[in-house]
Amino acid sequence: MEMTRSREYVALGRQLLDQLPLEAGEVHIWVAVVGEMPDDELSAQFDCVLTADERARHGRFFFEKDRRRYAVTRSLVRYGLSRYVPIVPSDWRFDATEFGRPIIANSHPAIAGLTFNISHSDHVVLLGVTRDRQLGIDVEDLQRRTPLDVADGFFSPHEVLQLRSLPADLQPARFLDFWTLKESYIKARGKGLSIPLDQFAFDLSGEAGLRLSIDERLGDAPEHWTFWQWRPSADCLSALCVENKPCVTTHVTVRRIVPFVSETQATFDVLRESSK
Numbered sequence: 487m488e489m490t491r492s493r494e495y496v497a498l499g500r501q502l503l504d505q506l507p508l509e510a511g512e513v514h515i516w517v518a519v520v521g522e523m524p525d526d527e528l529s530a531q532f533d534c535v536l537t538a539d540e541r542a543r544h545g546r547f548f549f550e551k552d553r554r555r556y557a558v559t560r561s562l563v564r565y566g567l568s569r570y571v572p573i574v575p576s577d578w579r580f581d582a583t584e585f586g587r588p589i590i591a592n593s594h595p596a597i598a599g600l601t602f603n604i605s606h607s608d609h610v611v612l613l614g615v616t617r618d619r620q621l622g623i624d625v626e627d628l629q630r631r632t633p634l635d636v637a638d639g640f641f642s643p644h645e646v647l648q649l650r651s652l653p654a655d656l657q658p659a660r661f662l663d664f665w666t667l668k669e670s671y672i673k674a675r676g677k678g679l680s681i682p683l684d685q686f687a688f689d690l691s692g693e694a695g696l697r698l699s700i701d702e703r704l705g706d707a708p709e710h711w712t713f714w715q716w717r718p719s720a721d722c723l724s725a726l727c728v729e730n731k732p733c734v735t736t737h738v739t740v741r742r743i744v745p746f747v748s749e750t751q752a753t754f755d756v757l758r759e760s761s762k
């Protein structure tokens with residue numbers, strides 16, 4: 487089902503939006519393709535939705551492609567969060583943890599337990615939203631440069647072995663498999679690169695499965711998390727990491743969105759999923 491909105495809906499940036507239920511166990515992923523945002527919409531949203539600080543940061547990006555991606559990201563986050571909490575999109579305010587993870591600074595009862603995470607590649611911006619548990623998401627363009635030497639220096643020995651034992655032409659794709667999964671985990675933990683990348687490892691030896699092992703120094707256990715690897719669009723790869731909660735079954739829903747313009751239900755085409 488597609489909902490197409492006309493340009494005057496840019497004014498939604500200053501209005502409450504229709505509320506979307508988010509039940510226990512639900513994970514909503516919003517996918518915005520940067521190139522799908524019409525220029526006139528983007529500049530209208532820029533004026534209407536972004537804060538002065540955001541507009542100043544936008545102006546500091548050197549390349550137009552980075553400015554555009556940044557504006558789409560800010561619109562997506564503001565629009566997306568306003569679908570769950572009756573706060574006007576332009577009113578959201580954010581702080582950051584000591585590790586750089588954005589946290590909501592507004593106060594409203596519906597914010598309690600709301601968790602979100604953002605990832606952007608050159609072409610796609612993802613927003614993941616859930617309740618009462620942690621979530622991390624990462625997206626990478628399949629055509630991006632793959633610094634294989636980073637794996638040699640920072641991945642776990644088991645991951646390096648799995649990667650380097652492949653034929654050379656298959657290594658870049660496998661590198662991105664590991665990279666996105668590792669990013670999704672460190673983002674779900676919220677501690678960024680303060681988590682040593684060689685203290686947790688993914689085993690991707692099965693056809694469509696994956697298995698995490700965690701060094702006891704990290705004080706965590708693999709059964710705390712479920713991972714999915716999927717393609718939000720043909721030219722990118724994403725990994726999603728969601729915290730498990732007792733007696734709650736996770737259900738992931740994907741929406742393709744042009745913020746404030748259109749929303750379309752999309753499929754969640756899973757390539758790999760963690761073994762149960």
Ligand SMILES: CC(C)(COP(=O)(O)OP(=O)(O)OC[C@H]1O[C@@H](n2cnc3c(N)ncnc32)[C@H](O)[C@@H]1OP(=O)(O)O)[C@@H](O)C(=O)NCCC(=O)NCCS
Nearest residue numbers: 585586587588604605606624665668669673676677678679
């Ligand atoms: C910041 C980091 C969390 C993600 O960075 P990234 O992969 O370059 O970028 P992404 O687009 O996936 O994610 C950026 C978003 O993550 C969020 N983020 C920032 N710090 C975060 C943290 N500590 N925890 C969770 N999310 C965080 C922010 O929302 C940010 O977007 P914003 O600045 O527009 O708000 C961190 O992992 C990092 O610096 N990575 C560098 C890349 C690297 O070396 N990766 C090793 C992979 S194995």
